[in-house]
Amino acid sequence: MELRDIEIFLTLAEELHFGRTAERLHVSVAAVSKALKKQERAIGVELFARNSRNVRLTPVGEQLRDDLRELHQGLTKSLERARLAARGKTGTLRVSLFPVNIQEMRRYWETFRSRHPQWELRLRVSAYPDPFAQLRDGEVDVLVTWPPEEPDLTVGPLLFAEPRVLAMAEDNNLATWSTASIEAVGDYRHVIVESVPGDWMDRYVPKLTPKGRPIERTAVVHNIEDILLYTTMGETISLFPAHVTRYYPRPGIVYRPVTDMEPLPYALVWRSDAENDMIRALARVVREVGPLPGWDH
Numbered sequence: 001m002e003l004r005d006i007e008i009f010l011t012l013a014e015e016l017h018f019g020r021t022a023e024r025l026h027v028s029v030a031a032v033s034k035a036l037k038k039q040e041r042a043i044g045v046e047l048f049a050r051n052s053r054n055v056r057l058t059p060v061g062e063q064l065r066d067d068l069r070e071l072h073q074g075l076t077k078s079l080e081r082a083r084l085a086a087r088g089k090t091g092t093l094r095v096s097l098f099p100v101n102i103q104e105m106r107r108y109w110e111t112f113r114s115r116h117p118q119w120e121l122r123l124r125v126s127a128y129p130d131p132f133a134q135l136r137d138g139e140v141d142v143l144v145t146w147p148p149e150e151p152d153l154t155v156g157p158l159l160f161a162e163p164r165v166l167a168m169a170e171d172n173n174l175a176t177w178s179t180a181s182i183e184a185v186g187d188y189r190h191v192i193v194e195s196v197p198g199d200w201m202d203r204y205v206p207k208l209t210p211k212g213r214p215i216e217r218t219a220v221v222h223n224i225e226d227i228l229l230y231t232t233m234g235e236t237i238s239l240f241p242a243h244v245t246r247y248y249p250r251p252g253i254v255y256r257p258v259t260d261m262e263p264l265p266y267a268l269v270w271r272s273d274a275e276n277d278m279i280r281a282l283a284r285v286v287r288e289v290g291p292l293p294g295w296d297h
Contacts, residue, residue, distance in 0.1 A: 006072050008035040012048070013065040016055045020222060024127075073138070089120045093278040096126040096134055098145040099266050100224065101243040104292060105144075105159060112285045119278055128222050130195035135271045141279055143269045148200040154275065156268035156283045160292040162241040164258040167227075169234040172254075180256040182206065186213035188237045191221045191230060203264070205239055210260065228253065241266075 012021045012032060022029045040047055047061035057065060093112075097105075102123065113121055126143060127134065132150060134140045147155040166180040168188075174180055186209040193201060201217075208214055219236045221227050224244075230236040232252045241264050245255045268286060270279050 003072075003075070005035050005039055006068055008032055009039060009047070010065065010068060010072060012036065012055070013057055013061065016057075018055070090118050091278055092120040092122055093142065093282060094122045094124070094140040095142045095144065095282070096124055096131070096140040098126045098131060098143065099241060099243065100125070100247045104243065107289055107292075108159065108282075108286055111289055112282055115285065116278075116281055119281075128193045132197070132269075133195075135269070135274075138274070141270060141274065141276075142282060144266055145269055146200070146203055146264050147267050148197055148269065150197060150200075152272055154270055154272045156270065157286040158265050158267045158291055159286055161263040161265035162243055163263050164261045165240050165242050165245055165255040166258050167231050167238040167240055167244070167253055167255050169232060170252050170254050172234065172237065174237070174256065175254045177256060179259050181260050182258060183209045183211060183213075183260070185209065185237060185239065186211075186215050189216045189218055189235065191219045191227050191236050191238055192217035194220055194222075224248065 008021065008025060008027075008031075011024055012018070015021045015024065018029050018032050022032050025032070036048065043060070043064075045060050046058050047064060049056050049058050095109075099105075102125075109121055109123065112119075124140070126145070131143060131145060132148065132153065135143055135153065142156075144159065166174070166185065168174050174184055185205075190205050192205075205215060205217060207217075219230050221230070227236075227238050228248060228250055231238050232250065239258065239261075240255070242257070268279075268283055
């Protein structure tokens with residue numbers, strides 16, 4: 001099995017969805033399907049049970065996933081160390097970003113790179129489902145998100161905190177108002193992210209309005225494009241940090257400032273037992289550079 005085939009298999013084993021696997025690996029769905037069929041022919045048994053509604057690993061597929069995961073991580077790390085050595089680098093710091101205002105945070109990344117040319121800094125947009133799994137699995141070193149309350153994770157310095165906005169279809173009744181309130185969210189459906197800590201999600205979308213009405217969270221999303229799709233179609237309304245209005249203006253969607261919610265803070269988060277010199281150096285840069293302009297103390 002070639003390295004690319006292993007990557008496709010392990011990604012599909014994680015996503016259990018051909019489309020999301022193809023999106024993550026920047027290949028076509030047909031390429032994912034072809035690679036899987038080749039693997040199953042070589043092994044002589046199905047690795048995934050699939051129908052029109054879902055995809056799941058077979059017992060053989062589960063065993064292969066467990067056997068290949070550690071092997072793939074070791075091989076990937078060895079190749080990475082060789083590539084870094086060829087460029088005079090001694091390590092890589094991998095940062096995953098939940099907010100989308102990457103341009104506005106450039107000061108942190110550029111300062112880190114200028115101060116520590118011996119290390120490579122790699123940025124990527126975070127996956128939505130279970131974003132903390134990437135820290136726990138060693139896939140990334142630091143996550144930028146609103147702070148969780150997880151005993152195995154360290155919350156570092158804040159980068160910024162932003163007011164909230166409510167996104168809605170332009171023909172929604174709320175769009176006639178100049179502002180919105182969290183109380184109004186109780187009249188509509190909101191999206192939800194699967195496999196995330198409840199208290200972490202509650203900071204983003206509370207379970208109840210100030211008057212105690214439940215906020216229905218039923219539309220499952222896997223990325224921001226899913227959220228915008230549901231919002232455009234009028235199936236949901238969606239709370240966002242304010243920077244989304246700058247990065248995702250869309251025909252058919254209007255944003256209204258929310259007047260009765262606290263700003264949403266974003267901080268560095270990392271696995272406590274994996275803290276190293278590179279993580280400490282990035283945290284020091286964020287503290288010394290300070291929060292983005294407009295941060296509300």
